Amino acid sequence: MSRSEAAVNEWYPVAIDELLALGDVQSVTLMEQPLSVIRRENGSVHVQKADGGDCPVCVAYGHVWSSCGKPDHGIFDVPEAAEPGRRMVDCGAVRVKASPLRVVENFLDIAHFPFVHTDILGAEPHTEVEPYKVEIRDTADEVWATKVRFFQPQAAKSADEGQMTDYMYRVPAPCVSILYKTCPPRPGAWDVIALFVRPINEELCDAYAWMALYDDDSAQSDLIQFQQMIFLQDRSVLENQIPRLLPLDPKMEIPTRADTTSVAYRRWLKRRGMTYGAQLVAK
Amino acid sequence: MSIELSSEFVWMPVALAEDLAAGRVMRAVINADSVMDLAIWRSQSGKVHAWDNRCPHRGMRLSFGFVRGERLSCIYHGWQYGEGGACQHIPAHPDMKPPASICARTFDCKEDDGLIWVSPGSESKSDFPMHGGEAIRSISINASVPDIRSCFSILPFPLDVSDNGDETYQVIENSNSCIIIEGSSSHQTRKLIGWFLAVDSIKTMVHLQTSPTASTELKILLSRWAERLRWSAENLGKSAVA
Numbered sequence: 243m244s245r246s247e248a249a250v251n252e253w254y255p256v257a258i259d260e261l262l263a264l265g266d267v268q269s270v271t272l273m274e275q276p277l278s279v280i281r282r283e284n285g286s287v288h289v290q291k292a293d294g295g296d297c298p299v300c301v302a303y304g305h306v307w308s309s310c311g312k313p314d315h316g317i318f319d320v321p322e323a324a325e326p327g328r329r330m331v332d333c334g335a336v337r338v339k340a341s342p343l344r345v346v347e348n349f350l351d352i353a354h355f356p357f358v359h360t361d362i363l364g365a366e367p368h369t370e371v372e373p374y375k376v377e378i379r380d381t382a383d384e385v386w387a388t389k390v391r392f393f394q395p396q397a398a399k400s401a402d403e404g405q406m407t408d409y410m411y412r413v414p415a416p417c418v419s420i421l422y423k424t425c426p427p428r429p430g431a432w433d434v435i436a437l438f439v440r441p442i443n444e445e446l447c448d449a450y451a452w453m454a455l456y457d458d459d460s461a462q463s464d465l466i467q468f469q470q471m472i473f474l475q476d477r478s479v480l481e482n483q484i485p486r487l488l489p490l491d492p493k494m495e496i497p498t499r500a501d502t503t504s505v506a507y508r509r510w511l512k513r514r515g516m517t518y519g520a521q522l523v524a525k
Numbered sequence: 526m527s528i529e530l531s532s533e534f535v536w537m538p539v540a541l542a543e544d545l546a547a548g549r550v551m552r553a554v555i556n557a558d559s560v561m562d563l564a565i566w567r568s569q570s571g572k573v574h575a576w577d578n579r580c581p582h583r584g585m586r587l588s589f590g591f592v593r594g595e596r597l598s599c600i601y602h603g604w605q606y607g608e609g610g611a612c613q614h615i616p617a618h619p620d621m622k623p624p625a626s627i628c629a630r631t632f633d634c635k636e637d638d639g640l641i642w643v644s645p646g647s648e649s650k651s652d653f654p655m656h657g658g659e660a661i662r663s664i665s666i667n668a669s670v671p672d673i674r675s676c677f678s679i680l681p682f683p684l685d686v687s688d689n690g691d692e693t694y695q696v697i698e699n700s701n702s703c704i705i706i707e708g709s710s711s712h713q714t715r716k717l718i719g720w721f722l723a724v725d726s727i728k729t730m731v732h733l734q735t736s737p738t739a740s741t742e743l744k745i746l747l748s749r750w751a752e753r754l755r756w757s758a759e760n761l762g763k764s765a766v767a
Contacts, residue, residue: 353617357603369603369616479601483584484562496581496627500602500617 249518250311318414658734
């Protein structure tokens with residue numbers, strides 16, 4: 243298991259906080275280990291391994307987080323979660339037969355919008371990806387992509403017409419991606435949409451979406467349905483990529499300039515030794 | 526002569542030609558010496574192509590893509606591939622000429638006697654294993670090749686729309702990959718040719734041909750025969766009473 247040591251000591255989502263009622267015990271699998279997520283009658287949350295051993299627990303951003311190992315850091319900070327006026331939306335989990343790293347990488351990609359999310363997040367002939375900026379912020383050890391712009395026919399549930407949408411992407415942990423995008427009702431502010439992925443094994447995962455939006459008009463069910471529709475379109479691609487593992491060998495898949503974020507993400511994973519869900523050498 | 530589909534046998538039938546219309550793409554899996562996942566597509570002008578089912582960009586199966594004129598476009602990012610598998614257009618960079626290094630892997634591919642044939646190897650090509658057949662049907666059967674073969678050779682097939690009961694059958698070719706049975710009656714002789722491609726140990730694609738040319742009515746009867754073959758092979762060894 244030394245191969246996945248870097249992966250073991252990370253935080254992963256194991257339950258949706260609101261759906262874990264008093265007295266509930268939920269069974270989940272994290273990196274091939276069966277875990278029980280428990281909310282005791284006094285409200286406290288515990289995560290246990292099959293042998294009864296306690297796992298670390300943290301409740302943040304609408305989810306219960308845990309780890310099979312011992313994270314030497316707290317969970318990443320999402321400052322927007324504390325901003326007044328934002329609406330937090332749990333979108334549920336979608337199971338995907340793909341590497342968790344493929345799922346995160348797809349979330350960082352905009353060039354697929356016109357083809358996979360046709361007439362919603364993109365449409366021909368507006369397919370061009372303009373140059374944007376990617377960096378690995380060393381202090382926090384996070385991948386950031388900024389100054390990303392793309393034409394969108396319907397950028398959000400609250401959008402009525404096509405517009406150029408500004409994006410920023412952030413990868414604070416190997417199986418987490420957070421995107422910031424233009425907020426139609428509030429110019430100048432950013433909507434936050436995050437994807438938290440729990441590896442079940444190297445080729446199977448549950449992806450939880452969570453949003454912090456400035457939108458007090460849309461019905462909750464519409465917001466969730468919009469996000470689920472988008473993600474299910476992604477899933478049809480994710481379950482048909484060969485191989486299922488994310489190749490870290492640069493010879494295996496050919497990127498272009500539009501893939502700068504994905505190239506940085508793969509390098510960053512390699513540098514961290516995060517190889518759980520990755521293919522190091524082409525088979 | 527024994528006909529075996531393997532790496533030495535360079536042409537393999539993957540689909541009925543009439544099942545692939547112009548502008549469409551389909552998936553085919555060949556499991557001879559190793560498993561091959563293929564995207565089979567027909568351009569608007571009618572040319573058939575067989576490619577490795579994997580976009581060189583992000584590994585997406587090209588069989589989910591769409592045909593635009595003489596190019597196959599990947600569903601994921603719309604990258605377009607043309608003659609020889611070369612990438613000809615990357616929508617994210619519409620003004621850039623894609624480098625020649627971006628190329629889908631291609632295989633030789635031909636149409637003959639109503640079937641699409643693929644050559645998975647790179648060695649020199651032998652002749653087609655043709656018997657002057659006409660394609661009837663491709664059918665997926667949840668049974669192993671040996672089980673299907675044992676049913677195939679004992680299930681009488683129609684020679685004509687109205688057979689009169691004096692038909693006799695002779696197996697003239699019987700290998701792992703191909704069975705040819707000749708049926709004769711007082712007024713008719715007809716061959717039925719079955720090609721077997723194992724998808725895995727429990728699933729097989731069967732492509733059926735006949736000769737001489739069959740009427741539409743007889744094709745329907747032979748297609749029903751193919752369904753009886755499937756039923757027999759999938760229920761082999763199960764109680765007949767159940």
